Amino acid sequence: MDSNLRDRITLAIKGSKADFTDIRLEFIETTSVAYRGDKLEDYLTGRDVGGIVRALVGGSWGMSSFNNLAGLEDRVSEAYACALAAPEGNVRLAEAEPVVDVVRVGITRDFRQVDLAAKQELVKGYSNTIRSQPAIQDAMVSFRDRYSDVYYANSEGAFVFQERPYAVLGLTAIARDGAAVERASDSIACGFDYGLAEGRDDIALEVSARAKELLTSETIKGGRYPVILSPRMAGLFVHEAFGHLSESDFLADNPEAQKMMTLGRRFGEGFLNITDGGGSTAGLRGTLKYDDEGVPTAETHLVREGTLVGRLHSRETAGKMEEKPTGNARATFYRYPPIVRMTNTCIKPGPHRFDDMISDIELGIYAKIGGGGQTFLENFSFASGGSYMIRNGEVAELVKDVNFGGNLFTTLANIDAIADDFTWLAGGSSCGKGQEMMLPVGMGAPHVRVQDVLIGGRS
């Protein structure tokens, strides 16, 4: 932590004429190593330095973001001038205790201590492993890391310095047979421990075998099925199907949406519990002591015993809805002001056993490995890169092109069993929202069974 810089930030804020002012500066170092087949595709390092000033005047924001850190006072004046260009607004910040803290994260093995050439050897090794497997035409393996020092200060006296380490090892195998091309991917988050990226031939072999198996798999038949989601799929499911609807920025100015999401509304069975929290578990993708407004990241209960009990807030949305901030104001980096985002979202363990959940399914889907997902308010989709038919109570053959769709209200109500085998997702999960892509988030769940899930497919 650079105390001269801290003094400069504090001084610049003191000169502001706005009702509220904050400054966030970020210093980012990145490295990226990627192989495609036997070819080194990326081998690069980068430095990204910048900041953003927010000034609140008469209920409207003015902001200034920049790469040149000289003249912070001018940026504060510019943010103030921007706020004056806006008409009178309705933004009001909820109270938050001004925190002063310097947060150093505990890292087991620091990826910054590993030189570029060693990362290259690691990535190359996995690419070779994948390509040596039968039916494999191509491999894409990457290791990308990003280390940020983030300074945050506001006109109420808060000052927070945080380190944020992110790293992801990604592996993709591409199998080919004539015109048929299939791919299978997986990833491991290793920002808090580079060791997690080493010795992972198990993943390289799994993606290779799955890509090959997909070549001879049938496309799923479209329709409605009972689905058992593996913990990693259920994590993605809760993020897409419920998490985004608990982000209050879509509620704060929409009275009809607030009615739809009234606290106390019943969403599911009594064994359904959903939480979000950046501070509750160490070493996850969304783990963070303070959000980008310097608010501690508490654990927030969203659904308790099937009933909606909470939602995620920034100071702005909490202020508008007269609730408490939850520490969910996050920005991917300095170019953006913080908006309401998830941290680590999970479905808590339930009372059921996996064996019992599957045994009475005559025809269904076991969704084992995740893909991407997207939410359009109450409608969502999430893809699976590895799903199996369930036939007569047992996991059967792999099927391809599996993409689940659903509606928030009906889908959560259709969860009829939750297992006791909770795990956090180990992969490099990220979330995009609005203009911002790739914010690291954590997801976790046990096995979850959902009835009557719509799956697109052949007729």
Next chain:
Amino acid sequence: MSSRRLMATEDLAARFLEAAVGRTAQAEVHVVSSDSSNINFTAGRVRAVDAAQRVNVSLRVINNGRLGFYTTTDTSDPADAVERALEAADKGQPADFDFPGPSDGPDPNTFADETASLTQQALVSRGEALLGIVGAANPDVVVDGNLSSRIEATALLNSSGCRVARETTPVTVFLSADRVRENDVASVYSFYSACRLGGDLDTIAQNLLQTFRWAERNTSIKSGQMPVVLNPRLAQVLLMTIFMGVDGNNLNRGVSPLADRLGERVLDPRISIVEDGTLDMWPSSSSHDSEGVPLRTTPIIEDGMLKTFLYDLRAAAEAGVEPTGHGHRHPGYPPRVAPSNVIFRPAQQGSFQDLIADIEEGLYVEELIGVGNSNTIAGAFSNPVAMAFKIERGEITGRVKDASIMGNVYDLLRDDLGGISAETRRFGSLEAPFILLDNVNVASK
């Protein structure tokens, strides 16, 4: 005439190039610097006005036959940047190409004085007018929006003498509108980007209003194979697959389904797809790509025939062909094979209404969820609909929720093209017609 910004950007690039010359066999500097204004609207009113200054310097070196890359937004130390790029080159990928020398390219106009002189107040007024149109017609719709204008200078200099400096004025408008009625949510968005604000803004508002009118009534549809009409924006779903297929890297790696098909009829003869970096006022137009190769007009598919593959310097060297001017990059990232502006050629005649007129029962899809999450390179797509309507006897009769469409892009565009409209829409660097596909799998209740 060069503006001060453009000269300053070129000077900055020149300082980095000077620091590299003598330290490395070849060097290339790519600098992007911009100033932008952005107005954020929430629930119909201005929430934030922001100003952003950006600069990014990316340096590529080729030393001892190996490529190194470094990128920074800290412009204070060119010598350090050169050392970092050289470090990466030490064990970098073998580079079997040279940075290209100077060349003549097209000179599309991408700078609009009217955009450069737009004030924040003017943007606020344009936004208020636009949101007002939607809000006035739909009191129960909550409208959010973003309007932004930017002046951006790009300089590309390399040790082979290439010197490209361009200035553009991109404007983007993003509009999203939500209508919540108990548990019935209609969420619609639209966007626009070009080098100046045109009358298209009114069209965006009118299209949003049309969608809400159609969504007044919900209906259902039976599962099965049926005609599906895609909104022009969803041409992107089809084009993602086609552009992965013509990407020279995929060809080099042996994973393109279009390998060995050059000059053959791969799609329905009514389909032509053109990539064009030379169009005035389009957002992705320029004189050269971001490696210094001139942009051009490139027919990708002509009357269903595959005309070309796309290459950047690296992919071209690997394939042993000439680069095609498709090395594009985002500030801070290395160049990748990518198209500039894309036009899916419309038919000679026929509106959207004409296209659906003969459909006994089918689906018109405006928005899908989770696009790109399938095995895109193979042509597979399978997506729930976010906004779709039932077509009955040539008329839109209501919104269909809880449905999912699935198919294969190559198969559908080869065997099941029902028709293409003459009516087109433009979304940023894509212009496309409405596209009717017969026999798409629809799964529903």
